[in-house]
Amino acid sequence: EERQNHQRLQERIANHPCYCAKAHGKYSRIHLPVAPRCNIQCNYCNRKYDCSNESRPGVTSQVITPQQALERVKLLRERVPNLSVVGIAGPGDGLANPEETLRTIELVREFDPELKLCLSTNGLMLAPFVDDLNGLGVEHITVTVNAVDAPIGEAIYPWVNLNGKRYTGLDAAAILWQRQQEGITRAVELDAIVKINTVFIPEVNATHIMDITRTVKELGVFIHNIVPLICKPEHGTAFGAMGLREPEEWEIDAVRNAGTAVMGHFSRIMKHCKQCRADAAGLLGEDIDLQTLTEQER
Numbered sequence: 001e002e003r004q005n006h007q008r009l010q011e012r013i014a015n016h017p018c019y020c021a022k023a024h025g026k027y028s029r030i031h032l033p034v035a036p037r038c039n040i041q042c043n044y045c046n047r048k049y050d051c052s053n054e055s056r057p058g059v060t061s062q063v064i065t066p067q068q069a070l071e072r073v074k075l076l077r078e079r080v081p082n083l084s085v086v087g088i089a090g091p092g093d094g095l096a097n098p099e100e101t102l103r104t105i106e107l108v109r110e111f112d113p114e115l116k117l118c119l120s121t122n123g124l125m126l127a128p129f130v131d132d133l134n135g136l137g138v139e140h141i142t143v144t145v146n147a148v149d150a151p152i153g154e155a156i157y158p159w160v161n162l163n164g165k166r167y168t169g170l171d172a173a174a175i176l177w178q179r180q181q182e183g184i185t186r187a188v189e190l191d192a193i194v195k196i197n198t199v200f201i202p203e204v205n206a207t208h209i210m211d212i213t214r215t216v217k218e219l220g221v222f223i224h225n226i227v228p229l230i231c232k233p234e235h236g237t238a239f240g241a242m243g244l245r246e247p248e249e250w251e252i253d254a255v256r257n258a259g260t261a262v263m264g265h266f267s268r269i270m271k272h273c274k275q276c277r278a279d280a281a282g283l284l285g286e287d288i289d290l291q292t293l294t295e296q297e298r
């Protein structure tokens with residue numbers, strides 16, 4: 001039975017460029033930047049720019065409406081090679097903008113039910129929306145988990161906003177992880193294929209990453225994606241101002257290799273992430289220039 005489940009899973013991810021390394025030079029994804037607001041603060045984020053959970057600080061994606069997002073999908077379906085996935089990855093958090101996010105997903109689904117739907121979130125509001133997402137056919141969910149221990153989380157998240165109240169300190173980190181766990185657990189129950197992103201932050205969560213891998217594996221997560229902190233001073237992030245360094249490549253390699261053993265045979269560590277923009281479109285790392293494309297269209 002395990003073999004059959006594995007087979008089914010392989011089929012479901014076979015044309016997802018992030019979940020399946022073999023698919024990434026072949027199939028394209030589009031990100032639709034419909035979600036401007038965010039409900040937490042990460043110290044590696046510059047709020048003027050894209051969510052750095054899935055994308056880089058220092059690039060600004062222009063926010064579009066759900067209707068414009070649909071137009072973009074229509075335009076790009078013919079222009080990018082083998083479009084298979086439509087994702088929402090900011091520029092804020094998709095679920096801090098639930099109306100825009102759910103409406104966009106609905107429109108894309110109506111337009112072409114064959115397109116895979118993908119959402120990346122900080123997880124604060126995943127539990128309350130995961131059933132709706134499932135109902136709309138969202139099969140791929142990414143949650144950014146940078147700590148499964150409040151004292152470590154406290155150094156990464158200065159605050160979270162929940163139901164009109166702002167939490168700080170240990171409370172903020174504990175609430176975020178609690179909610180992330182609930183959301184991830186429910187997503188797995190609903191048979192979503194869950195990916196965890198973790199930002200490798202030297203001297204903050206680096207030695208904690210194995211614990212994260214082990215913990216999320218136990219929750220039934222399929223893939224763990226560990227990405228390097230981006231924090232040059234010019235990116236204007238809190239970590240940049242604190243003088244934190246970006247990790248060396250060998251540090252990332254080491255933690256990914258260690259994680260591979262933990263994830264085992266039926267789940268995996270992602271190694272080909274390109275830390276995409278919130279408006280990325282095309283093959284991973286070979287995005288098309290939307291500006292030029294729109295000008296050509298006129």
Ligand code: CLF
Pocket residue numbers: 017018019029031054055085086087088089118119120140142195225272273274275276284
């Ligand atoms: Fe986009 Fe993310 Fe879906 Fe992929 S990106 S929402 S899972 S369709 Fe992919 Fe880009 Fe890395 Fe993200 S390479 S940043 S992992």
Ligand code: SF4
Pocket residue numbers: 038039040041042044045046047050051052053091092093122
């Ligand atoms: Fe920034 Fe994304 Fe963190 Fe929100 S979740 S603070 S947009 S990095």
